Amino acid sequence: MIDHSALAVARFVDQNGGIASRATLLRAGASPRSIxxxxxxxxxxxxxxxxYASAAADLxxxxxxxxxxxxxxxxALRRSGVWAGLDTRLHVHVPAGSKRLRVDEVAAVGRDRSTSRSDTSFLAEAGAPRVHWQRSVNRIPFGRDCGTTDWIVPPLLALRQAVLCQDEEHAIASIDSALRTRFIAHGQLDLLFETLPSRLRRLRRELDPLADSGTESIFRVRLRRLGHVVELQRAVPGSSKFDALVDDVVAVDLDSKRWHSDDRQQIWDYDKTLQSIAWGRPVIRILPHHLFEYWPETLQAIERAVDDARKLxxxxxxxPKSARF
Ligand SMILES: [Zn+2]
Structure with missing residues (x-):
């Protein structure tokens, strides 16, 4: 029969996210014998x-x-539903000076490449993880206040790593997303930017909390950097909002299969498109692959539509007023 104290230990490991250190367990009142x-x-x-890991721990x-x-x-970001770019390797934080890393051992295990990823399954690819050797950033609290640090870095430090690890547009998208999902508090932005290299501090001017998704942030950054005026979440009179309005003349929706696959949403999208065209604003709908794989062609289409709409x-x-239509 399983001892009651042993069950309590397992339950605590579950509550700690699936993994707990011996020190954490002892601090929580477990005895060496119950462990x-x-x-x-x-x-x-x-x-x-x-x-120690319980059955709740994933790969x-x-x-x-x-x-x-x-x-x-x-x-760490991806586990909390924060935008984490397109890199699907496991990113591991290792304190500077660590010895005996078992990279080869963990490279051999991982999610089977034939298993398709989905919006709810975020497990990393098999293969060698991306290792971040890092000195502690003293000003970013790395302690109990941030929840467990037995297996995951605290949110603000994870976001700082992600900003340094990704290109600028994905970094901005991750910060937008972290604010939107309350992964970090708005008040922590000062600390984030103070601890980033000065070359990255200008990114703060490009944040926009109205962005509803990572792809929306990236779309906005790209077009604004080209000199276009991009307003996010602009409503069409009599209908719902478009993700973006470019130069006040072309509406753009950035779709994903996740949100636009059910019948009700599709009907809503069709209605919205008709409403917008009736108001004289052409609509362009794009999917993530247009943004990440076919951007030059997609940009050409958007800029052509914007140019034509402006001329019109x-x-x-x-x-004269009487001759307008
Ligand atoms: Zn990284």
Whole structure:
């Protein structure tokens, strides 16, 4: 029969996110004997010296701690539904000076490449993780206030790593997303930018909390950098909002299969498109692959539509009122 105290240990490991250190367990009141009983009963297993996992731990967590590191950077963001770019490797934070990393060992395990990823399954690819050797950033609290640090880096530090690790447009999208999902508090932005290299501080001017998704942030950054005026979440009179309005003349929706696959949403999208055209604003709908794989062609289409719509508007405005249509 399984000992009650062993069950309590396993439950605590679950509550800690699936992995807990021996020090954390002892601090929570577990005895060395109850930890050993939980291990013998296979309620928890030792992943590395002094680190135990319950059945709730997933492959990413196990791989990170087996290496002697923590789930960090974009892998930590992705677990909380924050925009984490397109890199699907596991990103692991390893304190500077760590020894005996078992990179080869963890590279051999991981999600089977034939398993398709989905919006709800974020497990990293198999293969060598991206290792972030990092000195502690003293000003960013790395302690109990941030929740567990037995297997994952605290939110603000993860976001800082992700900003440094990604290109600028994905970095901006991650910060927008972290604010929108309350992964970090708005008040923590000062600290984030103070601890970033000065070359990246100008990115703060490009944040926009209205962005509803990572793709929306990236679209906005690209077009604004080209000199276009991009207003986010602009409503069409009598209908719902478009993701973006470019130069006041062309509406753009950035669709994803996740949000636009059900019948009701599709009907809504058709209605909205008709409403917008009736108001004299052409509509362009794009999918993530247009943004990430066919951007030159997509940009050409958008700029052509914007140019034509501007000319048409100027033409109408130049005509006597009676002749307008
Ligand atoms: Zn990274």
């Amino acid at each position: 050993e009983r939980a291990r013998q009963a296979k309620l928890i297993m030792s992943e590395r010296r002094g680190l 990413d967590q196990r791989r990170a701690v087996r290496m002697g590191g923590l789930v960090g950077c974009i892998s 508007r100027r033409y109408r405005q130049g005509r």
